[in-house]
Amino acid sequence: DGGITQSPKYLFRKEGQNVTLSCEQNLNHDAMYWYRQDPGQGLRLIYYSQIVNDFQKGDIAEGYSVSREKKESFPLTVTSAQKNPTAFYLCASRWGANVLTFGAGSRLTVL
Amino acid sequence: AQSVTQLDSQVPVFEEAPVELRCNYSSSVSVYLFWYVQYPNQGLQLLLKYLSGSTLVESINGFEAEFNKSQTSFHLRKPSVHISDTAEYFCAVSGRQAAGNKLTFGGGTRVLVKP
Numbered sequence: 001d002g003g004i005t006q007s008p009k010y011l012f013r014k015e016g017q018n019v020t021l022s023c024e025q026n027l028n029h030d031a032m033y034w035y036r037q038d039p040g041q042g043l044r045l046i047y048y049s050q051i052v053n054d055f056q057k058g059d060i061a062e063g064y065s066v067s068r069e070k071k072e073s074f075p076l077t078v079t080s081a082q083k084n085p086t087a088f089y090l091c092a093s094r095w096g097a098n099v100l101t102f103g104a105g106s107r108l109t110v111l
Numbered sequence: 112a113q114s115v116t117q118l119d120s121q122v123p124v125f126e127e128a129p130v131e132l133r134c135n136y137s138s139s140v141s142v143y144l145f146w147y148v149q150y151p152n153q154g155l156q157l158l159l160k161y162l163s164g165s166t167l168v169e170s171i172n173g174f175e176a177e178f179n180k181s182q183t184s185f186h187l188r189k190p191s192v193h194i195s196d197t198a199e200y201f202c203a204v205s206g207r208q209a210a211g212n213k214l215t216f217g218g219g220t221r222v223l224v225k226p
Contacts, residue, residue, distance in 0.1 A: 004154075006154075035216075040218055042117075042201060042217055043155075043201065058213070092154075097143055098143050098205040099157060100157070100214060102154030102156070103154050104153055104154045
């Protein structure tokens with residue numbers, strides 16, 4: 001079945017550590033997105049990529065980095081510069097008229 | 112710039128009763144509108160979308176939403192809810208122009224269906 005796979009599902013990080021969240025898709029979609037979800041705040045866009053080797057900052061990019069070396073993969077690194085990284089992170093890809101398909105999410109907790 | 116406001120953060124409702132989730136948006140350009148549903152600890156799933164044509168759109172599981180351009184609204188309704196409809200619902204908007212293609216989400220409405 002086609003879809004988006006995010007890993008790990010749960011991740012714990014000590015303060016000062018960088019962590020990388022994986023996002024892989026087999027849908028052959030060009031555009032991919034990373035969102036952060038906090039209770040009561042909906043989803044906020046971190047980074048997005050419309051084609052391989054190109055990506056743009058979203059609304060809350062500070063403290064995060066991404067790469068897009070392959071069409072299928074769009075990993076997100078949460079750096080030590082991110083002041084409040086505890087959140088639920090969602091990866092998505094776009095098809096048709098701006099319709100998004102989401103992965104199951106990764107929950108990051110800072111200890 | 113665009114924004115989405117979901118007026119209710121939580122909506123408790125009894126099983127088999129109707130429910131309406133309110134969504135208002137603002138945008139300087141023509142829009143596409145979406146409702147997504149999220150079950151606990153899962154990603155979002157597309158519930159329904161308005162792209163063009165009829166302003167009333169329906170999902171396969173009984174939800175419907177109506178695009179009202181004059182009121183800039185896209186409210187979601189279901190005439191009779193089930194326990195399985197307990198979830199969080201997100202309204203989203205994007206501009207129709209090709210550049211950017213970013214979706215803006217509302218804060219979500221948590222629906223709790225009680226027996």
